[in-house]
Amino acid sequence: MNQEKAFIQALKNKEEEAFNQLIAMYQPLLSRVIFKIVSDKDETQDLVQEVFIQVWESIAFFKEESSLKTWIYRLGINKALSYLKKKDIRMAISFHTWFSEKKPTEGLSSSNESTLSDIFRNEDHNAISAALKLLPAQQRAAFVLSKQEGLSNPEIATVLNTSISAVESLVFRAKQRLVKELLPYYQNKIS
Amino acid sequence: MKELNKPNICQMTELILQDTISGNLSKEQQIEIQEHIIICETCRLQQAKLKADIDNWRESSYQTKAFTIADILENSRKKKLRTKRQLTTATLFAAASLGFGIAIGVALDPSKPSATVYEAFADDYSLSLSSDEVFPVDFFNE
Numbered sequence A: 001m002n003q004e005k006a007f008i009q010a011l012k013n014k015e016e017e018a019f020n021q022l023i024a025m026y027q028p029l030l031s032r033v034i035f036k037i038v039s040d041k042d043e044t045q046d047l048v049q050e051v052f053i054q055v056w057e058s059i060a061f062f063k064e065e066s067s068l069k070t071w072i073y074r075l076g077i078n079k080a081l082s083y084l085k086k087k088d089i090r091m092a093i094s095f096h097t098w099f100s101e102k103k104p105t106e107g108l109s110s111s112n113e114s115t116l117s118d119i120f121r122n123e124d125h126n127a128i129s130a131a132l133k134l135l136p137a138q139q140r141a142a143f144v145l146s147k148q149e150g151l152s153n154p155e156i157a158t159v160l161n162t163s164i165s166a167v168e169s170l171v172f173r174a175k176q177r178l179v180k181e182l183l184p185y186y187q188n189k190i191s
Numbered sequence B: 001m002k003e004l005n006k007p008n009i010c011q012m013t014e015l016i017l018q019d020t021i022s023g024n025l026s027k028e029q030q031i032e033i034q035e036h037i038i039i040c041e042t043c044r045l046q047q048a049k050l051k052a053d054i055d056n057w058r059e060s061s062y063q064t065k066a067f068t069i070a071d072i073l074e075n076s077r078k079k080k081l082r083t084k085r086q087l088t089t090a091t092l093f094a095a096a097s098l099g100f101g102i103a104i105g106v107a108l109d110p111s112k113p114s115a116t117v118y119e120a121f122a123d124d125y126s127l128s129l130s131s132d133e134v135f136p137v138d139f140f141n142e
Ligand SMILES: [Zn+2]
Pocket: B010, B011, B012, B013, B036, B040, B041, B042, B043, B044
């Protein structure tokens, strides 16, 4: 039995020591990726913990068809994306959206309403992360996995549970959208 | 941004963005950019700013506070208890509203000759919802 197999077996036996080791190994990765997608520190704190609870509860069902790392990436991305989806639904039905003149901009998974200058003015002063907030959630996830984590398209396909061609399209569209959104900023039209 | 005070309307900006973000330009286009930034200071500064922004974005990270599996299982248990309590309250409220609605409906039903609002309330419409079994708690976990 190799080291990873032995480790997974310890997790399946619900050995606390192994879980604490798992947390130490993957907490930085999950914090980094989830934060880049949801752009909210408090939510990231909760979501990262929820991923580990999910590992605790479902490790018995981990079939070891992918590496543990890929599986953890997948759980993390799913958590982040489903959080954004719920947030969009909440925002869509909130009174704020109905009655407020000013549209909320923070963390929308795909905000057609807000613009780069709104986000820039209100919350984020790094052009790249501000522009990322304008991307649909799946494109944002694919871009983060590609540009930030340096994963290959086949690896991203495994994490997102989709085809390589779908990943290629997601990453391509993400980059095109970023160029479009960032162009006015780098032309000094947004300050 | 601050270091670039004059508006930049150079046609090369988009190509520079394409190159740095997408990285899928042809060899000819890459050479065109390299030659251009030698003579255009604005684009040179811009390219440097864009690369710095990308590096900052990559390096900027948030690290969650340290925790152990025991900590998060305890947090999760507390959260479930809270959800359970909220769910119970919400369900009882919904049931009460439903009961009230039915009672009013019956009270105002003209086909029921001698019914008054009070008699209608006296009818047994109470739903026996034993608090914890309304939904399994996991219903709200994903
Ligand atoms: Zn130029």
